Amino acid sequence: MSVTVETCATAAEAAxxxxxxxxxxxxxxxxxxxxNAGDQHLSRLVRSxxxxxRAIRSTSQGVSLGAGVTMAQxxxxxxxxxxxxxxxxxxxxxxREMATVGGNLFARxxxxxxxxxxxxxxxxxxxxxxxxxxxxxxxxxxGRSGLVLSLEVPRPREARxxxxxxxxxxxxxGTPVIxxxxxxxxxxxxxxxxxxxxxxxxxxxxxxxxxxxxxxxAALDAASIARAAAVAAEGLEPLDDALATAWYRREVAGxxxxxxxxxxxxx
Amino acid sequence: MMARKPVTFTLNGSERAxxxxxxxxxxxxxxxxxGDMTPKFGCGQGGCGACTVLVDGAPHLSxxxxxxxxxxxxxxxxxxxxRGATPHPLQEAFMEHFAAQCGYCTPGMLMAAKALLDRTPRxxxxxxxxxxxxxxxxxxxxxxxxxxxxxxxxxxxxx
Numbered sequence: 001m002s003v004t005v006e007t008c009a010t011a012a013e014a015a016x017x018x019x020x021x022x023x024x025x026x027x028x029x030x031x032x033x034x035x036n037a038g039d040q041h042l043s044r045l046v047r048s049x050x051x052x053x054r055a056i057r058s059t060s061q062g063v064s065l066g067a068g069v070t071m072a073q074x075x076x077x078x079x080x081x082x083x084x085x086x087x088x089x090x091x092x093x094x095x096r097e098m099a100t101v102g103g104n105l106f107a108r109x110x111x112x113x114x115x116x117x118x119x120x121x122x123x124x125x126x127x128x129x130x131x132x133x134x135x136x137x138x139x140x141x142x143g144r145s146g147l148v149l150s151l152e153v154p155r156p157r158e159a160r161x162x163x164x165x166x167x168x169x170x171x172x173x174g175t176p177v178i179x180x181x182x183x184x185x186x187x188x189x190x191x192x193x194x195x196x197x198x199x200x201x202x203x204x205x206x207x208x209x210x211x212x213x214x215x216x217x218a219a220l221d222a223a224s225i226a227r228a229a230a231v232a233a234e235g236l237e238p239l240d241d242a243l244a245t246a247w248y249r250r251e252v253a254g255x256x257x258x259x260x261x262x263x264x265x266x267x
Numbered sequence: 268m269m270a271r272k273p274v275t276f277t278l279n280g281s282e283r284a285x286x287x288x289x290x291x292x293x294x295x296x297x298x299x300x301x302g303d304m305t306p307k308f309g310c311g312q313g314g315c316g317a318c319t320v321l322v323d324g325a326p327h328l329s330x331x332x333x334x335x336x337x338x339x340x341x342x343x344x345x346x347x348x349x350r351g352a353t354p355h356p357l358q359e360a361f362m363e364h365f366a367a368q369c370g371y372c373t374p375g376m377l378m379a380a381k382a383l384l385d386r387t388p389r390x391x392x393x394x395x396x397x398x399x400x401x402x403x404x405x406x407x408x409x410x411x412x413x414x415x416x417x418x419x420x421x422x423x424x425x426x
Contacts, residue, residue: 003290004270005333025333028292029313032331035290036311045290047333072325092401094319094326094379172400 003035005045014048015128015147022046024147026068027098029091030107053102053149056080062155064126067102067148071114074101082156086117086181089166092173102148105136110200110239113179117164119197119205120181123153140204160267161185165260167252169243176200177244178253180260184220191215196228196257200249201236210234211257225261229254276337278303279347287334293327294318296334297344305345305374309403316402319375320344326382328401345374348381357381357419364415368406375402380416389420 005025008014018024022044025031034042053068056077063080074080074087075096090099090113104114105125115136124133129146139148156162163182168174178200184191194215196208210231218224231254238249271286278301285300297303297320309317311330318329321343348355357380360366367373376399383390383398390398395416396409404412 005289005335007335028331028333028336029328032292032333033312036292036330047336091313092316092379093382093398094316094328094401095313095331097322097325097327098331172397 003042003045005047008046008048009050011048011050011053011147011149012128014046014050015149017046018147020044026103027070027100029095029099030103055150059152062153065101065151065153067100067150069101071096071099071104074114082121082159082162083114083117083153085164086114086166086179089113089164089176089179101151105139105148105151109203109205110176110178110241110243112199112205113166113176116179116197116199116205117162117181118151118153119207120183120195121154121156121162122183122195123151126150126152136205137207156183157185160264163260163264165256165263167256175243178249178256180256182257182260182264184215184261184264186220189219190217191220192217198232198236198253198257200244201233201238201253203237203239206236208232208234208236208253208257220261220265222265225258225265228261229258232257272335274335274338276339277341279343291334293320293329293332293334293337293342297329297342300334303344303346306378307371307374309371309375314403315372316375316379316399317372319378319402321378321382324382324385326379326401343378343381345377348377355381356422357384357416360415360419360422361412364411364418366407366412366415372402372404372406376404376412380419383416384420390417392417 006017023042025045025047053066055066057064071087071090075084119136124135125139125148126133127146128149133152161184166179167177176199181197183195185193194212196211197205199205211228214228233250233253238246240246270289274287275284287296294306306320306329307317309315313328313331319326320329323341357377379399379402395413
């Protein structure tokens, strides 16, 4: 083991200490696996004990989650019921005490059970380098610099507009074949601002934009669900891994999307 | 020369201090520096739960936790379960229900179960299954473990 660990009292100090190949260490469930495996690319770890990273605050739009907020914190919080199903989908109880919101954003695909719901809700990342909060897709597109400090998560306008489904081969704790999240707010019975996201369908969680287009302005019924399911995988790049082939994921994405949407339709 | 950092914490109710190497995980620290051999190394990847310990009352995977992160915190392991020669009700129930075969997963199972019963003294079967969802057992098929945890819950008198 030839790794050094730098502990910073504030997130700002930690952000400054990053760079030159340093890796941020959050809850440990991703980075400590690499340490334990003797990953030679890790030489400097930076962590922070800043309590602000574990803060959950209500905002005018929704909620602000510190990047170090754990899945267990989300599940225990009375105002975060809309995120709880995705937080519960991450690992077992011990892992959920450690796994953080920030870490889940960068979990290797097809992990990202919480990130996929954050993407569907349109959450944005507040970065240490200042500037306006960044959409998650921008964060994942690369050139990411600095540290994610917190996430601004819009609260769904109606609880019933949000749906979440994890598809795994092993229960209760398993790696997702696909995880899906949908946010379908309705006005006068019509969907306005459809957002659907999936893991397992790309190197990061991805929006199913073809299915979103089909649903936009439509009523959520058997016909629109069938049309959305038919184009669920369009434009996406399903993963080929030990859990499932890309072909399989492409075939079943629509099946699982229709199950998720049927659940939302029933309310 | 690798840096060594002093870590003071509470282990099973006793104040402890030891030096942790940079990057050392809590499991290695407990076993090699502190001498508590009850948490087991299974996968080192967070997949098996054999290393489960309680930190401030909540289950944690000690193989994925940096040792220095327990500074000032409360750690519980299987070594602290029995009271002298009297096993903990969970340990009694594990023996009576044949919940241990090879025994390797048992320390993790016991700590996951303790975390559950400390918060939920009368769990349902589904809650027990959920609580040990992150702990693998390749011998028992889980049913005897679930039965044992439920039996311990029924036997325990309020603390």
